[in-house]
Amino acid sequence: MNLVWAGWAAAIVVSFIVFESYALANGKTTLSRATWDLTKAWPPLPLIVGFIIGFVTCHFWWGGHFSCY
Secondary structure (H helix, E strand, O other): OHHHHHHHHHHHHHHHHHHHHHHHHHOOOOHHHHHHHHHHHOOOHHHHHHHHHHHHHHHHHOOHHHOOO
16 A cells, blocks of 8 residues: 555656646746746635645644554
């Protein structure tokens, strides 16, 4: 099962490389430009994304009473 998750993570990295390379080669929107445009259109976006990342981080790596180990 660990290989499935490792493959999934590798697929995300490879797809990022492919899409960014395509965008740079053809003058299309990159991920950083799309993020900038979304943040300009809706300023609370970084706060929401930060909250979600913080929640997921605590969910996976918080010890104590809720630890699975």
